[in-house]
Structures are given as structure tokens and as C-alpha cells.
Amino acid sequence: MAQRSSEETPENSSTPTAPGGGALAELVPGSGTIVLAATPIGNLSDASPRLIELMRTAHVVAAEDTRRLLHLANALGVRIPGRIVSYHEHNEASRIAELLETVQAGATLLVVSDAGMPAVSDPGFRLVEAAVAADVAVTAVPGPSAVLTALSLSGLPTDRFTFEGFLPRKTGDRAARLADLADERRTMVFFEAPHRLAAMLRALAEAFGSSRQAAVARELTKMHEEVRRGPLDALVVWAEEGVRGEIAVVVSGKTEADAEDDVDHVAAVQAMMDSGVRLKDAVAAVAERDRISKRELYAAVVAARQ
Template identity: 75%
Template sequence: MNTTPGPGRIVLAATPIGNLGDASPRLVEWLTTAPLVAAEDTRRLLHLANALGLRVAGRLISFHEHNEGARIEELLGLVRDGNDLLVVSDAGMPAVSDPGFRLVEAAVAAGLDVTAVPGPSAVPTALALSGLPTDRFTFEGFLPRKPGDRAGRLAELADERRTMVFFEAPHRLEPMLRALAEAFGPLRRAAVARELTKLHEEVRRGTLDELVTWSSDGVKGEIAVVVAGAGEAAPAEAADHVAAVQALVDGGLRLKDAVGAVAERERVSKRELYAAVLDARA
């Protein structure tokens, strides 16, 4: 806590994404001592505090996506006056697909101190449990709701080779998975993680086509979707497109050009597809 003259600091604190046992001792300390607490939902924060058996002593300030811009100068002013400001979202780390980024951006520009209390986050948790490569990944958050905008965003990610992590609402999961299958191909590997750290935690792994079928009856809970990057399934898929290459060759196209056209269209490795065609001819 700030005990010396001068500006205070902004503290981003991660809250549990499900299991209350994941609340860190530092989170508890800050909740009970911070003079100011900016919360995405003040009622949910008080519910969390009650469940943890503690009392939030500081002044509660509502800070969510609809008022973030209007509140920034007020909050920065309070910090300049020497107050420490604790920032929490409903679950996980603030500023990661939650309010906080614009505040941090403004604080950094103003030369104010920003630190964090690490803790739970659905992004690395879902990634670690997915069974997909974790050495390089990108977090894409929520896709646009409108089909056209969503298709455009996915087209931009068509050649992304890193593992991708998305968030999605349960009632929009099936159409989202269908859009992923259309954009990346039905055989792209993926995982759907729901209710992470909670009693009914589930991680469903398979191809996008299999996950579309699984989700057709409806899925409940908080959702994170992890998708393999481009090229991850290429060796296994290449043989499936030999017939398409042969059809182009039969139509008069050179083998090299036919392989290139099909590989680009189906987003598979040219080298693997060419080898598959030669194997089929042997």
C-alpha cells in the first residue's frame, strides 16, 4: 500500500474464474486494505468478498465497458492525489478482454505507476488444457457477432500459424464453430473449454466438424475455444485432396499448378499434397 507522499498506483488484480480457492493471499490483502476499488460489477465483487469471508473496506467505484472512458480522468486524479487504486473485473485479469486497458494506457501516458496481482486467467488455462501447441499462441477474444464481420475476421486469420484462443457466449457457440470450420476447414483441430475450475469443468477436444456436432444440442457455461494454427493438420489432410488435384490434371492443368491451386484453396501444405499425389500414383 502507498505510505509515502506522492501519487498512488494502479493495481490490476486477478479474481477467480470459478473456484474460490484460486483467490490469492495478495488479492485478499488488497481487497481488505485498498482505499479505492474499481470493480466491473460492484455487486459481484461484494458477493466474492462475502464468499471469501472478508470485508471490502475501501470506496467502491463502478468501472465497466460502458463507463470506462468517462471514468478514466476521475480515477487518474484520485491516484495523483496519493490513493492506491485496486482494479478488478468479474473474473480473471482486468484489461484482458475486460475493462482496464484504456485506464492502463492513460496511466502509462501520465507517468503513473501500474502493477499487477497475478492470478487466474481463462486464456492460459484453456490453452494448457487444450492439447494443442502452447509455445506460440494468439488471443483473439470475442469474434464479431454479425456473420459478415465474423467471416472477414476469420479470413484475416486463415494463415495464422500460432494456436488461437477465443472467447464465446454459450448460445453463440455452435454458429461460431461452424464459422471456424468454414474458414479453417472441418478437420482443423480444436478444443472447447467450459466452466474452467468449476464443478462441471469440461474440455472437449476434436476436429471443428466434430465439435460442431457436439455443440448442436446446446452448451452451457463460460466458454473458451482453442484452435490449432494453420498447417497443424496439413499432413493428415493432404491425402484427402488427391482426387481434387487429379481432377484438375485431367482437365488439362499441369500437376504443379493443380497442386498449388488445391493447396491454396484447402490451406494444406503444397509439399505434403504433392507427395500424397505421387504416392497415390505409385
């Protein structure tokens, strides 16, 4: 979930100046493999021995940002003897045929993103999809994951969860996505940019209710790691002061108590309507009294009446 850079170093077959390189094996057609490898999300010490070995021995390394790859290699004391190519969201589709051809010729292709696991909210999925269709071997080197790290530190249920990535930026699209998640019972994990965090948390509170429990994890595994936990309304107040760093947001799923509250809220609206109050006014009054989403309450009342 690292921030992307708009600049990029040219593709090259050069290597970092750090020591520790390895020899490349001879290509044997039909023996190639694509390896998706996780890179550190913050602390460089989280780089696995398998990742380091592959950096030394892969014939080709496809990196989301080649400069970040070279920085990581130098920090780890690794010399990359293989060819380095860029592979990111803007050239992913055009790169696939070339990369598959290279692997089919017998090469080991190492795929890395800026941070964490490739193909999870990062480039890689389309390559794996094409590799499966072409019967090309694919494996993975597991490692750091912002999703799992944030989930495990959140203090929220971890037995069942769903990863939702980044919400749409446009207000209407974001509201529609959250409406689809209104009845989600599993814990939800999102990514968000720091400058949009307060607006995102307000949207979550509007969709799920201000008392829904959540956690905001930032700068995971780094020196200034922080996890803020609490109801959404409290997290909104905190975020409005300004937040920096890489962000993951974990939100509790809908509980049985939430479902029972929904029934009570609908009943309260219906009672007010029976006494002559208009639907819109009754919904607004109950929503303000109980600090819940007017949009969600209105939808629930309409559904109950149908």
C-alpha cells in the same frame, strides 16, 4: 469472461458485513499506484492472498460489477473499507480522469473484473494506457486466467499462441476476421457465448477446414468443468445439442501438412479446369470431396493463378 449484468449497485463507500477489514493508509501525493488484480474464474479458492490483502487495504476499488465484488468479498470473509466504484465498458472512458486524479493524490487503486485478469478482454486497457502516458505507477497481481487455463488443458501446442477474444457476431464480419487468420500458425484462443457456440464452430470449420483440431473448454475450475477435444466437425455436432456455461475455444494453427494439402487441392482444381470444368464447379467438387472450405480453396486457386 463472466457474463455481464445490465444492472448495477450504486457507487458507495459502504462495505460488506463480513469480518476481516483493514485500515487505510494515509494518502501521500505522488505515491499512488494502480493495481490490476486477477479474480477467480470459478473456484473461489483460487483467490490469491495478495488479492485479499489489497481488498482490505486499497483506498479505492474499481469493479466491473460492484455486486459481484461484494459477493466475492463476503465469500472470502473480507471487509472492504475503501471506496467502491463501478468501472465497466460503458463508463470506462468517462472514469479514467477521475481515477487517475485519485491515484495521483496518493491512493492505491485496485482494479478488478468479474472474473480473470482486467484489461484482457475486459475493462482496464484504456486506464493503463492513460496511466503510462501520465507517468502513474501501474502493477499487477497475477492469478486465474481463462485463456491460459483453456490453452493448457486443450492438448494443442502451447509454445506459441494468439488470443483472439470474441469473434464478430455478424456473419460477414466474422468470415473476414477468420479469413485473416487462415494462415495463422500459432494456436488460437477464442471466447464465445454458449448460445452462439455451434454457429461459431461451423464458421471455424468453414474457414480452417472441418478436420482442424480444436478444444472447447467450459465452466473452467467449476464443479462441471469439461474439455471437449477433436476435429471441428465433431465439435459442431456436439455443440448443436446445446452447451451451457462460460466457454473458451482453442484451435490448432495451420500446420505444414495443411499447407501441403492446400497445394494439392489447388492442383486438383487446376487439373479439373484443364479438362474443361468451370472454376466454380471444380472448386465445389474438390471442396466437397476433401471436406474443406470452398471459400478458402477458391481464394487459394485465384492467388495461385495470379
